[in-house]
Amino acid sequence: MSKAENTTQVAIIGAGPGGYPAAFLAADLGLQVTMIDPEDNPGGVCLYRGCIPSKALLHTAKVISEAKHSAHWGITYSKPKIDLDKLRDWKNQVVQKLVGGLGILSRQRKVVYIQGRATFLDSSTLEIKKADGTTEKLKFEYAVIATGSRPAQIPTFPNDSPHLLDSTSALDLPVIPNTMLVVGGGYIGLELGTVYAALGTKVSVVEMTSGLMQEVDRDLVRVLQKSSAQNYESIMLNTKVVDIKETKKGLQVKFEGNEIEKDELIFDKVLVSVGRRPNSENLGLENTKVQIDKKGFIEIDGQRRTSDPNIFAIGDVAGEPMLAHKATHEGRVVAQVLAGKNRVFEPNAIPAVVFTDPEIAWCGLTETEAKEKNIKVKVARFPWGASGRATTLNRNDGVTKLIIDPQTQRVLGMGIVGSGAGELIAEGVLAIEMSALASDIELTIHAHPTLSETVMESAEVYYGLSTHMYKPKREK
Amino acid sequence: MTIEYKLPDLGEDIETGDVIGVFVSAGDKVAEDQPLLEIETDKAAIEIPAPAAGIIKEVHVKEGDTIKVGQLLVTIEDGAGNATDQELKKASTEIAESEDEEIEKLAEKEVEEEMDADPEPKVNENIDSKIVDEPLELFPDKEKPSPVLKEGKGQQIASDKAELVSNKKVPASPSVRRLARELGVDINLVSGSGPGGRLSQQDVRDYAPGKEPKSISEKQTLDPTKIKRQELEGTSETDKWGEIERTPMSKVRRLTAERLTEAWTAPHVTQYDKADITELEKLRKEFGQEVAKAGGKLTMTSIILKVIASALKVFPQFNASVDMGNGEILYKKYYNIGVAVDTDRGLLVPVIKNVNKKNITKLSVELTKLSEKARNKKISVDELQGGTFTISNLGGLGGTYFSPVLNAPEVAILGISRSAVEPVYIDGDFKPRLMLPLSLSYDHRLIDGADAVRFLRWVIEALEEPFKLPLEG
Numbered sequence: 001m002s003k004a005e006n007t008t009q010v011a012i013i014g015a016g017p018g019g020y021p022a023a024f025l026a027a028d029l030g031l032q033v034t035m036i037d038p039e040d041n042p043g044g045v046c047l048y049r050g051c052i053p054s055k056a057l058l059h060t061a062k063v064i065s066e067a068k069h070s071a072h073w074g075i076t077y078s079k080p081k082i083d084l085d086k087l088r089d090w091k092n093q094v095v096q097k098l099v100g101g102l103g104i105l106s107r108q109r110k111v112v113y114i115q116g117r118a119t120f121l122d123s124s125t126l127e128i129k130k131a132d133g134t135t136e137k138l139k140f141e142y143a144v145i146a147t148g149s150r151p152a153q154i155p156t157f158p159n160d161s162p163h164l165l166d167s168t169s170a171l172d173l174p175v176i177p178n179t180m181l182v183v184g185g186g187y188i189g190l191e192l193g194t195v196y197a198a199l200g201t202k203v204s205v206v207e208m209t210s211g212l213m214q215e216v217d218r219d220l221v222r223v224l225q226k227s228s229a230q231n232y233e234s235i236m237l238n239t240k241v242v243d244i245k246e247t248k249k250g251l252q253v254k255f256e257g258n259e260i261e262k263d264e265l266i267f268d269k270v271l272v273s274v275g276r277r278p279n280s281e282n283l284g285l286e287n288t289k290v291q292i293d294k295k296g297f298i299e300i301d302g303q304r305r306t307s308d309p310n311i312f313a314i315g316d317v318a319g320e321p322m323l324a325h326k327a328t329h330e331g332r333v334v335a336q337v338l339a340g341k342n343r344v345f346e347p348n349a350i351p352a353v354v355f356t357d358p359e360i361a362w363c364g365l366t367e368t369e370a371k372e373k374n375i376k377v378k379v380a381r382f383p384w385g386a387s388g389r390a391t392t393l394n395r396n397d398g399v400t401k402l403i404i405d406p407q408t409q410r411v412l413g414m415g416i417v418g419s420g421a422g423e424l425i426a427e428g429v430l431a432i433e434m435s436a437l438a439s440d441i442e443l444t445i446h447a448h449p450t451l452s453e454t455v456m457e458s459a460e461v462y463y464g465l466s467t468h469m470y471k472p473k474r475e476k
Numbered sequence: 477m478t479i480e481y482k483l484p485d486l487g488e489d490i491e492t493g494d495v496i497g498v499f500v501s502a503g504d505k506v507a508e509d510q511p512l513l514e515i516e517t518d519k520a521a522i523e524i525p526a527p528a529a530g531i532i533k534e535v536h537v538k539e540g541d542t543i544k545v546g547q548l549l550v551t552i553e554d555g556a557g558n559a560t561d562q563e564l565k566k567a568s569t570e571i572a573e574s575e576d577e578e579i580e581k582l583a584e585k586e587v588e589e590e591m592d593a594d595p596e597p598k599v600n601e602n603i604d605s606k607i608v609d610e611p612l613e614l615f616p617d618k619e620k621p622s623p624v625l626k627e628g629k630g631q632q633i634a635s636d637k638a639e640l641v642s643n644k645k646v647p648a649s650p651s652v653r654r655l656a657r658e659l660g661v662d663i664n665l666v667s668g669s670g671p672g673g674r675l676s677q678q679d680v681r682d683y684a685p686g687k688e689p690k691s692i693s694e695k696q697t698l699d700p701t702k703i704k705r706q707e708l709e710g711t712s713e714t715d716k717w718g719e720i721e722r723t724p725m726s727k728v729r730r731l732t733a734e735r736l737t738e739a740w741t742a743p744h745v746t747q748y749d750k751a752d753i754t755e756l757e758k759l760r761k762e763f764g765q766e767v768a769k770a771g772g773k774l775t776m777t778s779i780i781l782k783v784i785a786s787a788l789k790v791f792p793q794f795n796a797s798v799d800m801g802n803g804e805i806l807y808k809k810y811y812n813i814g815v816a817v818d819t820d821r822g823l824l825v826p827v828i829k830n831v832n833k834k835n836i837t838k839l840s841v842e843l844t845k846l847s848e849k850a851r852n853k854k855i856s857v858d859e860l861q862g863g864t865f866t867i868s869n870l871g872g873l874g875g876t877y878f879s880p881v882l883n884a885p886e887v888a889i890l891g892i893s894r895s896a897v898e899p900v901y902i903d904g905d906f907k908p909r910l911m912l913p914l915s916l917s918y919d920h921r922l923i924d925g926a927d928a929v930r931f932l933r934w935v936i937e938a939l940e941e942p943f944k945l946p947l948e949g
């Protein structure tokens with residue numbers, strides 16, 4: 001039965017990469033904070049079932065693939081032996097180390113952490129079903145909804161089948177299947193596909209539209225597609241999965257499309273990665289003034305305030321892009337707003353990274369977006385074939401490009417495909433936030449020999465004066 | 477129907493203003509013309525009335541914001557199906573109940589008006605004392621305006637703006653954008669001095685002179701009301717003789733100071749004289765009723781307005797300005813006369829246009845309206861501009877003579893003091909006559925002493941013998 005009502009100044013629902021930074025900063029600013037999450041430690045999907053475990057596995061995939069490639073350089077390893085239990089343990093250790101650390105940081109800040117699920121009874125009360133089976137009411141002055149998102153399902157698929165995976169179950173590494181179909185050519189499917197391919201699975205990808213990762217500039221995707229083609233059994237574009245049946249041999253998948261060779265194939269596992277849905281249901285939001293849009297996202301203003309003035313929402317549940325670092329920044333904005341500071345979420349660039357091999361990263365304006373919105377830009381591309389560092393890595397499969405406003409020479413966007421693109425993109429984000437001109441980047445000395453030089457050289461390309469790429473400026 | 481009410485055109489050259497008061501918040505019912513906001517521009521403080529009756533859905537600006545013409549102010553749910561007629565009526569009568577002003581007592585302060593001028597301090601006091609009592613209570617009661625919320629409401633505009641910013645991509649680094657937000661500067665309006673138009677912190681500071689961000693201690697951070705209170709009260713400090721208080725100048729005060737300093741560069745001379753208004757006063761009382769029916773008050777100021785307009789025609793150099801740069805004199809062919817009005821936010825000078833084309837009744841009505849508007853902060857910038865001569869009547873307060881300072885670029889100003897019955901020697905006898913002291917300050921660069929005497933004598937004779945007006949004026 002419910003105990004006496006507790007109170008808190010700030011209640012944070014969900015302890016993922018949006019919730020816990022918000023809780024920590026709010027506590028650091030002197031507010032009394034309670035954080036509620038079903039897990040025993042903060043971390044959320046990102047740490048438990050997303051970014052972190054997938055990157056741990058991708059790292060092992062990279063080691064495997066590099067060992068394989070080293071044969072070209074005269075170093076040959078025997079075929080790797082994979083101890084799946086040990087690999088899974090290691091991945092779990094990585095997760096536990098990080099979430100455990102967050103638990104300590106949370107206690108050090110005197111954030112009250114309740115393991116359980118919260119629902120709104122009204123605009124100032126939560127009911128929490130705690131992990132120990134008890135129920136508690138919590139009165140709050142302000143609440144922050146940071147409940148994140150979950151993998152979207154296709155209702156006609158046999159979702160109960162142990163052979164049908166989503167990103168969560170795929171990260172559990174149940175087995176290394178012989179064959180796997182990835183449904184959906186977005187970044188989650190491609191990242192996990194990379195992992196399983198490296199472990200030895202024959203991976204096929206099926207995508208309904210005409211290309212992988214539709215939100216990314218085509219020139220970047222082309223490099224990935226070309227470079228990773230040998231990792232995949234097949235990539236089926238413009239193809240629809242119309243049916244999946246469970247058979248003794250595996251999952252029998254029926255395709256529809258003009259470009260397919262066979263309209264029926266059998267796979268050991270099928271990984272469904274067709275996007276993520278915001279967790280805005282079952283929160284009791286109907287008992288508050290919080291509004292939800294058609295896609296299920298909570299409606300918010302620039303301060304991340306919902307239509308209920310005491311309730312804020314951040315992260316995946318509050319809209320695209322569904323990225324952990326966006327949620328973190330939002331969480332920090334909200335914490336400061338609650339502490340009475342004049343803050344608004346107003347980034348000029350949010351980086352996005354796809355941890356495939358090679359990686360793709362971009363920020364700010366994309367070429368595609370510029371075209372759609374009819375924004376006049378100039379694009380300066382530097383192919384990694386001309387990069388010394390890329391050559392030493394045997395990774396010339398890359399491109400760095402800057403999207404520049406020809407009038408002011410301001411850097412409006414950056415896109416990179418290539419090994420380590422995820423680390424390189426930070427320079428582009430800073431350049432955009434600082435309103436840097438192409439000449440600022442051109443005049444900044446970059447260390448040799450590093451991949452970061454490709455950023456400087458693409459700025460040089462803009463002026464037609466790149467050291468390593470001879471391409472005289474066109475006369476007008 | 478929802479009305480997205482944007483800041484209307486405020487008159488010539490005015491593009492931005494500072495919000496110095498927000499009178500409504502989301503959920504409030506408002507009547508048409510009920511004041512929503514008060515905005516201070518370079519030229520005047522203006523109240524922005526509601527365009528229609530309804531319910532305020534959202535207020536997009538907050539005190540301290542610099543807003544520009546066309547910027548979204550409030551969202552009003554029109555039709556007001558929920559607001560009862562009574563409530564709306566009540567709201568509108570409250571506005572209509574502006575008291576009739578004694579024009580001759582221009583200088584007298586309206587205490588009641590001062591009270592309703594700014595409800596903010598009262599609210600703040602409440603919150604403040606609460607915080608003093610319960611220092612750990614960071615959030616005030618829900619019923620009272622929460623400081624956090626209040627900030628937030630205002631910032632919802634900022635949020636819209638934020639999207640705008642990211643579309644337009646103002647060339648400013650995150651720290652510069654944050655500074656602008658803290659200073660209440662709309663970063664879209666600042667022009668950058670750096671390469672590619674990039675904004676520096678200095679650019680933002682230069683745009684908002686004197687608006688240094690408060691150095692925020694932890695305590696203050698959690699207690700925005702306190703900062704507010706300090707702003708209102710000023711800060712205490714001591715010099716070697718004792719305690720002093722330092723308060724920032726209001727915008728009106730600062731502009732008044734700047735403009736008078738500028739005007740002072742003209743060589744001033746003041747000519748003093750007295751008019752016998754015994755007969756005129758009788759006429760004023762006799763015709764007062766009729767003018768009152770027209771909705772105005774027949775005052776000595778409105779009569780003098782008419783007389784001055786005629787005098788300016790006879791003495792065109794008093795209706796002129798000096799262009800020293802080109803060595804030229806600009807004679808104005810229109811006769812717009814400003815009347816100084818003392819308001820609780822400082823001296824304002826509404827201008828009555830084309831005085832020469834209006835009769836005294838009309839002038840009385842207009843003067844009554846304009847000075848009310850000036851006091852109620854409803855005066856538009858347009859109504860404060862375009863003057864060619866100024867009248868300042870301090871007679872309501874007393875005094876014999878004073879030396880008014882020119883209202884540049886005008887070249888003459890007439891000061892009026894309190895009339896008094898004095899013994900005047902007429903035809904071998906001392907007679908009790910009502911005498912009105914007049915002080916005419918003029919710009920000696922353009923006007924010689926003899927002309928000033930002639931001008932003032934002409935005015936006095938017209939007051940003493942009204943027939944002079946149709947005869948000569």
